[in-house]
Amino acid sequence: MHPTSRRSFLQGISLAVAAPALSLISTRASAAEFTLRYANNLPVTHPMNMRAKEMASRILAESKGRVDIQVFPSNQLGSDTDTLSQLRSGAVDFFTLSPLILGTFVPEAQISGIGFAFKSYDEVWKALDGDLGAHVRAKIGTTSIFAFEKIWNGGFRQITTSERPVAHPKDLKGLKLRVPPSPLWTSMFKDLGTSPASVNFAEVYSALQTHVVEGQENPLSIIYTAKLYEVQKFCALSNHMWDGFWFLANKDSFSRLPRELQKIVADAINDAGVKQRQDVQRLDQTLRAKLESAGLRFNEIDTDAFRKQLNLSGFYTDWRSKFGAETWGLLEKYTGTLG
Ligand code: X2X
Numbered sequence: 001m002h003p004t005s006r007r008s009f010l011q012g013i014s015l016a017v018a019a020p021a022l023s024l025i026s027t028r029a030s031a032a033e034f035t036l037r038y039a040n041n042l043p044v045t046h047p048m049n050m051r052a053k054e055m056a057s058r059i060l061a062e063s064k065g066r067v068d069i070q071v072f073p074s075n076q077l078g079s080d081t082d083t084l085s086q087l088r089s090g091a092v093d094f095f096t097l098s099p100l101i102l103g104t105f106v107p108e109a110q111i112s113g114i115g116f117a118f119k120s121y122d123e124v125w126k127a128l129d130g131d132l133g134a135h136v137r138a139k140i141g142t143t144s145i146f147a148f149e150k151i152w153n154g155g156f157r158q159i160t161t162s163e164r165p166v167a168h169p170k171d172l173k174g175l176k177l178r179v180p181p182s183p184l185w186t187s188m189f190k191d192l193g194t195s196p197a198s199v200n201f202a203e204v205y206s207a208l209q210t211h212v213v214e215g216q217e218n219p220l221s222i223i224y225t226a227k228l229y230e231v232q233k234f235c236a237l238s239n240h241m242w243d244g245f246w247f248l249a250n251k252d253s254f255s256r257l258p259r260e261l262q263k264i265v266a267d268a269i270n271d272a273g274v275k276q277r278q279d280v281q282r283l284d285q286t287l288r289a290k291l292e293s294a295g296l297r298f299n300e301i302d303t304d305a306f307r308k309q310l311n312l313s314g315f316y317t318d319w320r321s322k323f324g325a326e327t328w329g330l331l332e333k334y335t336g337t338l339g
Helices: 003-011 015-029 047-062 080-089 107-113 121-129 131-140 183-191 201-209 220-225 251-255 259-293 303-312 315-323 325-335
Strands: 034-039 067-072 094-097 145-147 152-156 158-161 176-179 195-198 215-218 234-237 242-250 297-300
Touching: 034 080, 047 067, 047 259, 067 259, 080 094, 080 242, 107 121, 107 131, 107 183, 107 242, 107 315, 107 325, 121 131, 121 242, 121 259, 121 325, 131 145, 131 242, 131 325, 145 251, 152 220, 152 259, 158 220, 176 183, 176 201, 183 195, 183 303, 183 315, 201 215, 220 259, 242 251, 251 259, 259 297, 303 315, 315 325
Parallel strands: 034 067, 034 094, 176 195, 176 215, 234 297
Antiparallel strands: 094 242, 145 242, 152 242, 158 215, 158 234
16 A cells, blocks of 8 residues: 555544554564564553653663564553453563453452552552562462563542442442453442443443443543543542552563563563552642543542441452452551451
């Protein structure tokens, strides 16, 4: 195809379709000895992708052009569920995924998502850089994939809705709420009284826009960069759970790199993750004002009532017995007694 006609052809189709085509063009142009594909679910403007871009440049420079990490944002290679399968088979080399969605493959990974467990980022990083994170990474490492040491930041999650504000568990009764595909998410929001629907992130904007669901929950940095405020009216500052992204790799793909290149890649990924944590933390503090001026209305919640509801429903006792005393104990080592 002639370059000009290709361009006008691309203009005629949606960006979501055009973007992978453009990325594939750059794959073919790569002169590197090792070309590896990194997929994620977030928009290019999110700190995850800004740091990933910087990380890929560093890897290209430090490897003297031998390793080219190609970044595919916004679920260009498929939904999270699809991409996890591709990562397991090696069709995708790297993927950042919520520990809770990874829970569909490695159940123990969900432990960091227990509702109202972490009270601060300080607690989160101590636990995930400490024994809790090591325990989860060891479980992941028994499969065809592994997680790099430093988990990336999703953030503390907040509930948004289109029809009514949420301040108390009674406001959630019967609410059609989108949750990511993960047993823990569904269980928690069932226990909080909603009617949860598992929807991959790739479909969330349109599910909200067409009112297939009435609400969703995500950190402010994602509500902002994915423009969810365009299709939601209210935001409850619930901080009901912290979520992150394990930076995952397919073991066979990674082991094809010579040792010295493995080190360059791992160091750059972990360093980028630590910087990305701070970026998201900073955004958490500034985005409320921006979202308010975009029309989103904020309120606080009655946190004790939410915790009480989860206690009464048996959420903590059920999940404690599912995870077992060892894994649960590693969480409580950092959060104090839960439930
Ligand atoms: O799917 C979501 O809501 C997101 C983007 O926060 C996750 O990756 C879990």
